[in-house]
Amino acid sequence: MIFDRIPVSVYATNCYIVGCDDTLEGVVFDPGGDAPAILEKLKKHNLRIKYIILTHGHFDHIGALAEIRDETGARVAIHNNDSDMLVNPGKSLSSLAGENSKAVHPDILLEDGQQLEVGHLALKILHTPGHTRGGICAVIDDSVLICGDTLFAGSIGRTDLPGGNYDTLISSIKSKLMGLADEMPVYPGHGPATTIGRERNGNPFLR
Numbered sequence: 001m002i003f004d005r006i007p008v009s010v011y012a013t014n015c016y017i018v019g020c021d022d023t024l025e026g027v028v029f030d031p032g033g034d035a036p037a038i039l040e041k042l043k044k045h046n047l048r049i050k051y052i053i054l055t056h057g058h059f060d061h062i063g064a065l066a067e068i069r070d071e072t073g074a075r076v077a078i079h080n081n082d083s084d085m086l087v088n089p090g091k092s093l094s095s096l097a098g099e100n101s102k103a104v105h106p107d108i109l110l111e112d113g114q115q116l117e118v119g120h121l122a123l124k125i126l127h128t129p130g131h132t133r134g135g136i137c138a139v140i141d142d143s144v145l146i147c148g149d150t151l152f153a154g155s156i157g158r159t160d161l162p163g164g165n166y167d168t169l170i171s172s173i174k175s176k177l178m179g180l181a182d183e184m185p186v187y188p189g190h191g192p193a194t195t196i197g198r199e200r201n202g203n204p205f206l207r
Helices: 035-045 065-072 080-086 166-177 196-202
Strands: 002-008 013-019 025-029 048-053 075-079 108-110 115-118 121-127 136-140 144-148 185-188
Touching: 002 035, 013 035, 013 144, 013 185, 025 035, 025 115, 035 065, 048 065, 048 115, 075 080, 080 108, 121 166
Parallel strands: 025 048, 048 075, 075 108, 144 185
Antiparallel strands: 002 013, 013 025, 115 121, 121 136, 136 144
């Protein structure tokens, strides 16, 4: 598996590039900004991007979406509950942050349990609302978890923004993520990687 992390924009959003070694088909998660840097990485890995998957619709995760979509021709995927954020700057909070994200209509509306294939890689979508109504995580080949702003190393996503709900987020994490293996690597939307076991045993929000 090809796997690369690029912290992008002033918000240090983790954009992830994942690809199949055999087919060089790939996926970009959360292109939050710095499109040239993302495109350079795609060129370095010689990947053909099939999907751009958004873990949720906040502005800091979609800032370079339009440019990456236009350059790669990839299909844009987001959960239905967050899809309006891609065309409404008020709902993505981009207008409040002084950002100007170009409206993009999604090609795929993700659902809980949905399976996607990228080359020989299998991606399973987990709907994990709480940070936003349409937040999702993705398990790749049962070996990697990309979780957006649902879960962080030692913390959880904020729930004080529109569509956020603390109890819902805790329920999502416990019901959808804590059943994964302790050794499962967790790659969040901001900050360092962690593991399910480390968060199960040490995250103060999950005790």
